[in-house]
Amino acid sequence: MSVLIDQHSKIIVQGFTGSEGTFHAGQMLEYGSDVVGGVTPGKGGSVHLGLPVFNSVEEAVKATGADTSVIFVPPAFAADAIMEAADAGIAVIVAITEGIPVADMIKAKAFLADKQVTLIGPNCPGVISPGKAKVGIMPGFIHQQGSIGVVSRSGTLTYEAVDQLTKLGLGQSTCIGIGGDPVIGTSTLEAVKLLMNDPDTEGIVMIGEIGGSMETDAARWIKEHGTKPVVGFIAGQTAPPGRRMGHAGAIVGGKDDTAAAKMEVMRACGLHVVDSPAAIGATMLEALKAQKAG
Structure with a gap:
């Protein structure tokens, strides 16, 4: 068994089309993780790494059934990305982003308090259940x-x-x-x-x-x-x-x-x-x- 993630986890990448999101999504796919798409506002409807891109996490969840998200969003927008994922019903959120303002994280953590969600990070390498799934770097x-x-x-x-x-x-x-x-x-x-x-x-x-x-x-x-x-x-x-x-x-x-x-x-x-x-x-x-x- 494993905790948090396994071979059944359906993963989306927030900040999918940026350089970090692109590189690490590629690595996750190569490892065998079930990455089902990504989110980049304004690029919805396009295809990246052979996967669909959505304008919002809500759209991505509805289309793919995603339950896990990994965040490669710049620090100024990362707390909003965490809250957006939680609001859309994502169960496990892995925030890789470093340098998120403390005040933003206090707000995001309070937002998550009454939701059925596990946040890992921010400023972390992520989570891996070897042989099953890797969500991170x-x-x-x-x-x-x-x-x-x-x-x-x-x-x-x-x-x-x-x-x-x-x-x-x-x-x-x-x-x-x-x-x-x-x-x-x-x-x-x-x-x-x-x-x-x-x-x-x-x-x-x-x-x-x-x-x-x-x-x-x-x-x-x-x-x-x-x-x-x-x-x-x-x-x-x-x-x-x-x-x-x-x-x-x-x-x-x-x-x-x-x-x-x-x-x-x-x-x-x-x-x-x-x-x-x-x-x-x-x-x-x-x-x-x-x-x-x-």
Whole structure:
């Protein structure tokens, strides 16, 4: 099984005819994802990459039955694109766009609150269920179908972890890049819950960053409710307080959201915490062996 997306997901691309949308839609099609069309206002009725282009998400949903959307819309218009997709009944929205104003995202998140929709991102690599579907920008070739779930705030570290897992013969069920912005749709805890409740996910890799409390919230939930081994890593161990490091959400605001503080909580909650990302794959392999032996 997988979470959020699978081989039955019908995907549309918002910002379809732009350079980013074109390139990554092509990559998604090549991977085997069921991309059924795209949206570019003003270009409805045309054909792009052999697929229909629509003026609005509503038109696209009516014509194709799409239930998933991936957004490659410029930052100034991306929050509106998220709300348009939710309003049209899309169930899973993956916002790749980086640099969406925080005020816009606060408005978009409030709009989504009473709707049956899952937003991944923004400023994220997307979601992939290997062998089934890829919705985003991650390199499909490093992934292998299997039973390890990955949740990460960092795109680059997701790829590093996945590469290690695959080389050790540990395929992945679903990898979720939740994004590194201050306001995102799906938290670490929400993503961990999805994977913990997936019967075909045997272990979880949780990659976090300095800033906020998402990882410690997830760790405390795992301590109380977790049934599978979780390998954890926090990026930014040398980050000085008060300075933003890379992602807009990666900023230490106090003693509780440093990397060291988060890792201490994670260890206390029973997670297999690694000090270096290079140890993620091997640690997961050992954790799975210990689980099966015990």
